[in-house]
Amino acid sequence: MSGSERVTHFPEVREPLLNLKGAPGKNKRVLPAPFDAAGAADLPGAGSLPDLPDVSEVETVRHYTRLSRLNYGIDHGMYPLGSCTMKYNPKISEEIAARLGQIHPADTAAMEPVLERLAQLQEHLREICGMDACSLWPAAGAHGELTGMMVISGALKSRGEQRRTVLIPDTAHGTNPASCTIAGFVTRGIPSGEKGYLEASVLERHLDRDTAALMITNPNTLGIFEQEIHAIAELLHENGSFLYMDGANLNAIMGITRPGDMGVDCMHVNLHKTFGTPHGGGGPGSGPVLVKQELAPFLPVPRIVRDGSGVYALEEEPYPESIGKVHSCLGNVSVCIKALAYILSLGPQGLREAATTASLNALYLKNRLKKFFDLAYDTPTLHEFVLSDAMQKEGGVTTMDMAKTLMDFGFHPPTVYFPLVVAGALMIEPTETEPLEELDRFVQAMENIAAISREEPEKTHESPRTAPVSRVDEVWAARNLILTWPDGRIQPREKGI
Amino acid sequence: MSYISHNGEDLGRILAAIGIEHADEVFSTVPPALLCGADLAVEGPKDEESLRRELDFRPSRVVFAGGGIYRHHIPAVVDALASRQEFVTAYTPYQPEISQGTLQAIFEYQSMMAGLTGMEVSNASMYDGATALAEAALMALRMKGIRRVAVTRATQPSFRSVLRTYLAHAEVDAIEEIPYDPVTGQTDLDALKKSAGPDTAFFIQNPNYFGVIEPMEQVARIVSGKAGFWGIAVTEALSLGILEAPGEYGPDVVLGEAQSFGNPACAGGPLLGFFCTRKEHVRRMPGRVVGLTEDREGSQAFCLTLSTREQHIRREKATSNICTNQGLCALRAAIYLSAMGPEGLKKTALQCAAGARFLIGLLKDRGIAPVFSAPVFHEFVIPMDEDRMEEFKSKGIVPGVPVAPQYPEIHGSVLVTVTEMNTQEEGRCLAANV
Numbered sequence: 068m069s070g071s072e073r074v075t076h077f078p079e080v081r082e083p084l085l086n087l088k089g090a091p092g093k094n095k096r097v098l099p100a101p102f103d104a105a106g107a108a109d110l111p112g113a114g115s116l117p118d119l120p121d122v123s124e125v126e127t128v129r130h131y132t133r134l135s136r137l138n139y140g141i142d143h144g145m146y147p148l149g150s151c152t153m154k155y156n157p158k159i160s161e162e163i164a165a166r167l168g169q170i171h172p173a174d175t176a177a178m179e180p181v182l183e184r185l186a187q188l189q190e191h192l193r194e195i196c197g198m199d200a201c202s203l204w205p206a207a208g209a210h211g212e213l214t215g216m217m218v219i220s221g222a223l224k225s226r227g228e229q230r231r232t233v234l235i236p237d238t239a240h241g242t243n244p245a246s247c248t249i250a251g252f253v254t255r256g257i258p259s260g261e262k263g264y265l266e267a268s269v270l271e272r273h274l275d276r277d278t279a280a281l282m283i284t285n286p287n288t289l290g291i292f293e294q295e296i297h298a299i300a301e302l303l304h305e306n307g308s309f310l311y312m313d314g315a316n317l318n319a320i321m322g323i324t325r326p327g328d329m330g331v332d333c334m335h336v337n338l339h340k341t342f343g344t345p346h347g348g349g350g351p352g353s354g355p356v357l358v359k360q361e362l363a364p365f366l367p368v369p370r371i372v373r374d375g376s377g378v379y380a381l382e383e384e385p386y387p388e389s390i391g392k393v394h395s396c397l398g399n400v401s402v403c404i405k406a407l408a409y410i411l412s413l414g415p416q417g418l419r420e421a422a423t424t425a426s427l428n429a430l431y432l433k434n435r436l437k438k439f440f441d442l443a444y445d446t447p448t449l450h451e452f453v454l455s456d457a458m459q460k461e462g463g464v465t466t467m468d469m470a471k472t473l474m475d476f477g478f479h480p481p482t483v484y485f486p487l488v489v490a491g492a493l494m495i496e497p498t499e500t501e502p503l504e505e506l507d508r509f510v511q512a513m514e515n516i517a518a519i520s521r522e523e524p525e526k527t528h529e530s531p532r533t534a535p536v537s538r539v540d541e542v543w544a545a546r547n548l549i550l551t552w553p554d555g556r557i558q559p560r561e562k563g564i
Numbered sequence: 565m566s567y568i569s570h571n572g573e574d575l576g577r578i579l580a581a582i583g584i585e586h587a588d589e590v591f592s593t594v595p596p597a598l599l600c601g602a603d604l605a606v607e608g609p610k611d612e613e614s615l616r617r618e619l620d621f622r623p624s625r626v627v628f629a630g631g632g633i634y635r636h637h638i639p640a641v642v643d644a645l646a647s648r649q650e651f652v653t654a655y656t657p658y659q660p661e662i663s664q665g666t667l668q669a670i671f672e673y674q675s676m677m678a679g680l681t682g683m684e685v686s687n688a689s690m691y692d693g694a695t696a697l698a699e700a701a702l703m704a705l706r707m708k709g710i711r712r713v714a715v716t717r718a719t720q721p722s723f724r725s726v727l728r729t730y731l732a733h734a735e736v737d738a739i740e741e742i743p744y745d746p747v748t749g750q751t752d753l754d755a756l757k758k759s760a761g762p763d764t765a766f767f768i769q770n771p772n773y774f775g776v777i778e779p780m781e782q783v784a785r786i787v788s789g790k791a792g793f794w795g796i797a798v799t800e801a802l803s804l805g806i807l808e809a810p811g812e813y814g815p816d817v818v819l820g821e822a823q824s825f826g827n828p829a830c831a832g833g834p835l836l837g838f839f840c841t842r843k844e845h846v847r848r849m850p851g852r853v854v855g856l857t858e859d860r861e862g863s864q865a866f867c868l869t870l871s872t873r874e875q876h877i878r879r880e881k882a883t884s885n886i887c888t889n890q891g892l893c894a895l896r897a898a899i900y901l902s903a904m905g906p907e908g909l910k911k912t913a914l915q916c917a918a919g920a921r922f923l924i925g926l927l928k929d930r931g932i933a934p935v936f937s938a939p940v941f942h943e944f945v946i947p948m949d950e951d952r953m954e955e956f957k958s959k960g961i962v963p964g965v966p967v968a969p970q971y972p973e974i975h976g977s978v979l980v981t982v983t984e985m986n987t988q989e990e991g992r993c994l995a996a997n998v
Contacts, residue, residue, distance in 0.1 A: 072725075082668070083862075084671075084672060084675075085672050085902055086672075086675065088903075090782075092631065093905075093907030094903075094904075094906075094907060094908060096639065096903065096985070098637065098908055098911055098912055098915075099637050099912075099915070099984045099985070100570060100911070100984070101919065101986065101987045101988055102915055102918040102919040102922050102982075102984075102988065103918060103922070104911070104914045104915060104918050105918070106917075106918035106922055107914050107917035107918040107921060109921075109939060110806060110807075110914070110917045110939070110941070111777065111807070111808075111939070112806045112807060112808075112914075115620075116906040116907065116910055117679075117680055117804060117805050117909050117910060118676075118680060118809075119676055119680070119901055119902075119904075119905060119906045119909060120676075120905070121905045121906055121907070122902060122905065124639075124641060125988055127641055127645075127899065127903050128641055128644075128645065128836050129901055129903045130657075131645040131646075131648075131669065132648070132903065133995065134664070134665040134668055134669050134687070135648040135650040135651055136650065136665065136668055137662075137663075137664035137665040137668070138650040138651060138654050138662070138663055138664070138665035139650070139651075139653070139654060139663070140649045140652065140653035140654045141653040141654075141661040141815055141818065142650075142653055143647040143649075143650070145958075146655065148655055151655055153655060154567070155567050156653050156720040157565070157567060157650070158616055159565075159612045159616075161647070161652075162616075163615055163616070163619045165622065165838060166619070166621045166622070166829070167624075167830045167831045168621075168826070168828050168829075169623055169625050169627075169635045169828050169829050169832065169863045169985070170621060170623045170634060170829060171623065171629040171630075171633060171800075171829045171831075171868045172629075172829070172831060172832035173631065173955060173960065173962060173964070173965040173966075174623055174627055174629060174962045175625045175628035175962075175986055176957055176960070176962075177621065177623045177624050177794050178831060179619070179830075180621055181831045184619060189567070191606050191607075194605050195604055195606065198757070204781065205908040206691035206692065206695070206833070206890075207691060207887075207888045207889070208836070208884075208887075208888075209885045209887050211692060212885065214720075215883055217729070217732075217733060220733060225579065229780045230885045241887075242653055242885050242887050244880035244882075245882040245885035246885040247880065248880045248881075248882070248885070249702070249730070249733065249734075249884070249885050250733050251733035251734070253880070254880050255750070256689065268694055272943055275798040291593070291769060292591075292594055294594075294595060296598075296770070297595065297597070297598065306972060312940070320594070322595050322600060322603070323591055323594065323599065323600060324591075324598045324599055324600060324771065324887040325598075325600060325682060326597055328600075329598055331645055333866055336751070343567075344652065345652045345653050345658065345892075346653065346655045346891075347651070347654075347676075347712035347890075347891045347892030347893075347895075348651055348654040348655070348656065348657060348666035348670075348891040348892060348895065349657065349666070349670075349688070349852065349888050349889050349890075349891030349893065350656075350689075350691075350834075350888035350889050350890045350891045350893070351691075351834035351888075351892060351893055352835075352838070354670070356780030367729070367777075377641045383969070390729055390732070391694075391725055391726070391728055391729035391732070392694070392722055392725035392726050392729055392834070393726060393729055394691065394692055394694060394695065394722075394835075395632060395692045395693055395694035395695075395720065395722040395723060395726060395821070395835065396632075396633060396692070396722065396832035396833050396835065397623075397831065397832035397833050398830040398832075398833050400830060400833040400834070401830050401831070401833065401834060402833075402834065406618065407593045407619070408615055410606060410607075410608065411607055411608040411609075411610045411618075412565045412608060412609060412610055412612075412615065413565065413566065413608060413609055414606060414607065414608030414610070414658075415604040415605070416603060416609070417565070417566055417608065417609050418604065418606065419565065419603070419604075420568060421566075423587050423588065423590060423591075424568050424570065425585055426577075426590040426591070427578050427579070427582065427590060428578070430578075430582045431578045431581050431582060434581050434583070435580055436580060441952065446593075447592060447593050449590065449591075449593075452860040457996055461635060464622035466817050470659070471661065474661060474736055475924070477908050479655075479659065479662060479837060480659055484802055486712065487740045495611030498623050499567075499716075500567045500568060500569070501569070502569035502570070502574075503569070503570060503574040503577065503578065506616055513625050524742070531661050531662070534662050534988060535662070535664050536660070536664055536857060536859040536861075536865040537659070537661070537860040537861055537863075538661065538860050539661055539857060539859050539865045539866075539867045540791065540857050540858055540859065540860070540865075541660070541867050541869065543858065544855035544856065544866075544867050544869040545855070545869050545870060545871075545872070547855070547857070548843075548846065548855060548856075548869065548870070549831075549855055549856040549864045550671075550674055550678075550685045550686070550841045550853055550855055550856075550869075551671075551674055551675040551679070551685060551686070551848070552671070552675040552856075560928055562882075563628065
């Protein structure tokens with residue numbers, strides 16, 4: 068922005084694209100140069116310099132510091148995104164993981180203690196989930212789903228079976244169908260019914276000889292515990308099908324009940340949700356897969372093994388039934404180490420207390436908010452619950468309007484328009500780490516929004532008014548598809564830059 | 565340690581508002597038979613000092629290992645800026661009005677990656693280079709008429725493994741490996757000519773796994789217009805600082821691993837997959853992407869776009885199941901590239917290449933020649949048996965990545981990598997002990 072333009076909030080300065088700040092010769096960085104560059108004269112290099120902005124160190128620092136201030140993070144305040152488990156990310160976990168530093172995976176001496184800790188994490192995840200074997204390599208939740216479904220596919224093939232259908236309740240996670248498709252399955256949705264959970268009698272009607280698995284999220288995306296899960300597992304097993312559980316909502320039940328005891332055959336956990344590792348604005352996450360013994364041979368390679376003298380190492384052979392590798396190295400190792408630090412930090416009682424408090428906080432909000440907003444299901448919930456805009460819609464106020472208005476009260480909005488079973492859904496998950504004062508502040512903000520929706524509904528259409536930008540035109544973005552900065556020939560079209 | 569803020573009084577208020585007496589009542593919907601009878605057998609709770617003591621990791625003294633994961637200098641500004649909580653503790657930027665920091669940084673990352681690779685568009689990053697290759701193959705197989713996938717054998721073994729894992733579940737008629745010339749280490753062009761057809765998606769890594777620079781102009785002449793689809797994999801992103809931008813050869817995709825840009829080796833992960841393509845393929849491209857737009861006042865703004873390809877809208881028909889990128893790793897790459905600048909990136913790439921030549925010279929003086937004769941970027945294969953590897957290990961030296969497990973035909977050899985993190989002294993130490 069120009070010097071004649073006033074800032075809207077001190078000290079926020081509108082930040083232009085980095086390429087507009089660059090000019091030849093600005094970057095004066097002195098870099099390590101241990102070798103005589105003339106030695107590389109034979110290299111068939113490009114004639115020109117790489118196409119990058121040329122800016123000074125101070126400009127780099129200012130640029131990214133200013134950008135950071137346009138963001139909202141958990142350290143700012145509550146981030147009640149349902150099924151995303153935006154809990155506090157402990158600083159000690161970051162510090163510990165940073166110690167992995169420049170350890171190269173081929174540095175076997177340095178890797179031994181790392182592998183020992185990864186093995187320890189596998190053990191702890193097995194215990195928490197009640198499963199028999201674990202692979203840490205999937206790099207995200209959806210990657211875990213895909214890996215888990217490939218494992219199930221491998222097991223079916225080794226049985227000589229051709230089952231292709233995966234059943235997915237409408238309260239399951241959004242990525243499940245795509246993961247199944249890439250693993251070679253076809254998916255079929257099943258309605259969860261009025262109570263908001265899948266009833267065994269409903270599932271029974273959908274089972275046939277082609278059913279490979281049921282992919283269920285428990286607690287589901289309505290925050291409801293799948294109460295018939297054990298009967299569901301039995302039905303599936305009698306039918307020769309597997310039970311896959313999406314562990315996205317494991318935070319609600321860790322230390323309370325274990326998927327393995329429910330009859331789950333295969334599952335993934337999201338370390339970046341349940342075990343307090345940061346989301347990083349979209350990754351890196353980590354989605355370890357856990358299985359029962361029957362599926363263990365099919366897990367990805369490499370495997371962490373311990374030899375007779377207690378030394379940990381990686382092994383790729385002989386695992387003829389393994390689905391193979393799913394990552395070029397060891398997945399998101401540092402995320403795994405952060406999750407281990409978190410588990411050790413809390414201990415068994417701390418994990419249980421976290422699960423319990425996650426539900427207490429959610430129920431506190433639900434009880435205080437249900438007077439002002441429509442609650443689609445009255446089945447008891449755990450760590451999250453789903454409201455809708457049914458009471459506000461008459462006045463022309465949508466879920467999107469309410470979400471954007473929440474920003475003007477200083478909150479990140481909840482998950483919106485998901486799950487699809489609730490029209491205009493607002494899915495709220497406060498997590499256990501929110502202080503009561505913050506929960507109260509959220510209730511007040513939501514009550515205010517309910518009042519504004521009644522009295523001055525049109526005002527909500529203008530929100531957010533206090534965010535760094537007003538409502539963003541996503542349709543324009545999709546239509547025009549400007550995905551890189553102009554290459555110098557086109558002038559930026561925006562105002563004020 | 566507990567990160568819960570409630571004291572006894574808070575808890576009392578919460579229980580009263582819910583209308584229950586004991587906290588455990590919240591689990592009334594969990595069938596009693598499924599409740600854990602006892603505490604989990606998990607260690608802890610531990611204080612921070614115990615964690616610091618127990619979870620301690622440090623690298624060996626001298627390291628010449630690469631093979632897809634590299635140790636490069638990371639300017640101090642990268643850690644300082646990328647560790648700001650506003651970036652670290654934010655979610656995927658679904659709410660653009662309060663996520664402009666992440667969105668603009670990723671848009672700039674896309675712009676810089678597109679510029680460096682010489683392609684038109686980049687996605688917002690992927691899990692790693694191997695899954696980027698697998699996703700590129702799946703993208704090609706969704707195009708009409710493509711039934712086969714061919715990849716050079718000199719492509720990083722783990723990339724080929726992940727590709728096979730993914731393709732085992734896809735509709736594909738054949739997966740072929742194009743051999744390399746055992747003398748030069750470059751891809752066998754005659755074999756390539758036989759393989760390239762309109763039903764084939766072809767992928768080549770450059771510089772290849774042996775560090776050898778492929779004859780890209782000849783490769784491009786053979787496959788352009790012949791293969792139905794082709795891509796170039798780059799596992800050492802720093803090579804983009806000096807070599808011809810791969811997009812100049814006219815591929816459909818350029819993908820690979822950009823961990824070298826500001827992300828430490830980190831015991832193998834997180835890595836940073838990148839994926840660049842031409843505009844004509846953009847709607848088939850997997851992964852997140854950020855687009856430029858404007859807000860209601862007409863100010864420049866950014867948001868995630870092309871979401872109609874994605875799993876939460878298209879469900880089972882989505883282009884991929886990916887819903888995260890490696891956001892923070894991509895941010896680190898963007899900050900790194902900003903800090904290094906065009907000169908810095910080029911100079912560092914030259915240092916790597918010069919270092920490799922310095923070490924090759926020392927080894928030749930001792931009568932040890934690289935296994936392959938073609939020019940390399942910054943890594944090369946030399947003969948070394950397992951006993952010698954163990955001797956090095958006992959001295960705190962990692963001479964490289966063993967090659968034999970993945971290439972039994974080149975048994976008893978190691979891939980040596982030199983970067984600007986190594987010194988001449990380290991090079992002399994390695995050469996003297998080989």
